[in-house]
Amino acid sequence: MKYIPALDGIRAIAILLVLIFHWFPTNHWINTIPNGPVGVTLFFVLSGYLITSILLGQRDSQSFAKSFGNFVARRALRIFPIYYAVLTSLLVLKSFGIQIVSDFYGHPGYYWSYLYNHWLEQSQNWSDMLSPYWSLSVEEQFYIIWPILILGISTKKSLLSLLWATTLLGLVARFVLIHQYAGIGVYMITCVDTFAWGGLLAYYIREGREEQVRTFTKWLIPLAMLGFLITTLLMSDMNLGKQLFFRTFTSILSAGLILAALKSGFLAQVLSTRLLREIGKVSYGLYLYHMLIPDLFYQLMNRLHISIHDPFHIYGIVVLFTFSFISYHVFEKPIQSLKRYFV
Template identity: 35%
Template structure:
């Protein structure tokens, strides 16, 4: 992939609005998560830590976009064009509108109809208060149907704290805070390692991924003239990280301290290289791939794919096959055919969720814009 040259003021370009190549990165990230959960671990296409890679890509993208939004609003507050309370209220409401409705719909469905597949009946508060990652840390029950939702708990917990850090921190100290955040992520996983925790599902264990995304947001808003130098350094760091990651994966067991400490960091640095390039716009063959309309569409519905993907192969597809059987269509798909059917069902379900449920609710964001207090037609 070839990063596009900076042919116009970078800060203006990055703050202009939607970055479609990031949607394609979301597609790749969510498909890696699906592969991790749908295929035998350590075999075939699931030999890599696909789940970790996909989640770290999501976290880096989230750290970049959320921090970018907050830094822009921090400047508006400092200029007297907005208040701290108004900004935080609208930020949180917009996150609620995007994340909460589908999340609560799915966990309530599991609570009512599939309680045997989850710990939700025994510990509902952890799920309904976005603390499931804390429960998973305690139980280690990765067989829970809702186990991927630990990442949503991490993000929501971060949304409670990070806006205040960004909006209140003196600008000249903010980069140091980001660097400290990255360090805390590594150190916290070290602390967990010494206490027998290799999963790293508590929020501080993912600080380095979020922090790296936030660092790119800081450069785009605060130091746009230093972006060429940053990209040069990042390219070298990503190349070294790739070599080290290959070494970790091939030479060391998954519970080795070097893997626990460094694997996520190395993946996040590589992910940041892709996020930086996609936010600016890759050119060449890689850019053509990321500009593909199908990939970008799947990225737009990636939240639904993530939320539904554990339900589809074990519950939705068997239900579909039973319905077809009653209609006289008898199918007995093998493993690969079953996965292809599951993928088709997942894409249809996520699309229906987006157009019939998520998008209409998401449209309410126009009443909570960061600009004027009156309703506006601003997207996002």
């Protein structure tokens, strides 16, 4: 796939929404719209689009074993190094008496195995400073299952049926696991439709039906926006309509944003600006570090008896972005260069 700068801009929008959500209280006016869940869903839909696009391209050019192996290797090179570096660092810091508020120390197996979302579903402990990692677990589980399905299904008709069925599967899973069993919706199956909406966009574009999709979205996007506003502004988290359809409406809007970013125009130009592209490139690191680095920075200042008056967390934000950019260029980017061996 050729590099599309505007997609890095979308990553930037997604991570900035997450940062806003966690940086301000949930009852702050800026979080009237649930910025965090919107940002995470945008990440999921973008992943669904990109991963499905890659896999559809590999279906016609490589064997199943080679395609699956290359895909897993490339994902591992992107995801694992800094993820496991963070967990290892937390254990090292603990030996020096520096800890964060997290269940990681008591239940490390869930974190190391990318099954933390299963633990969070049980504990429902959102005060865990690693609680955002539930979405990383969901993504990793998706990366294992999705290639097997996309590469293993032989006909296009069956593949399209799978994609549409998956959009319904997420609704059914949320009805059972959230509405009936009072869950919090962090199992992969309760999020799987968000990836499928991105996958559908990738499928139709690859089939040369992009203009048909654009025509279709001219009336679908306004309806999805109306549904999004109703579920976010007029419904509580206990409302069945919000439990079922918030992610659906957000996914459709996210797919529409991706579609707009793929075509040259004003929005694509805005999303392709240098600042957004640079933030998008380091978005994974920002997501991993955003709850940790500021807290560890303030702990360090306290240990050094340096008093910092920072009610708006400006220092924490500066340290977070600085650390993320250094991490990307010094640690992540050199490792990602190894992807060339897994084309």
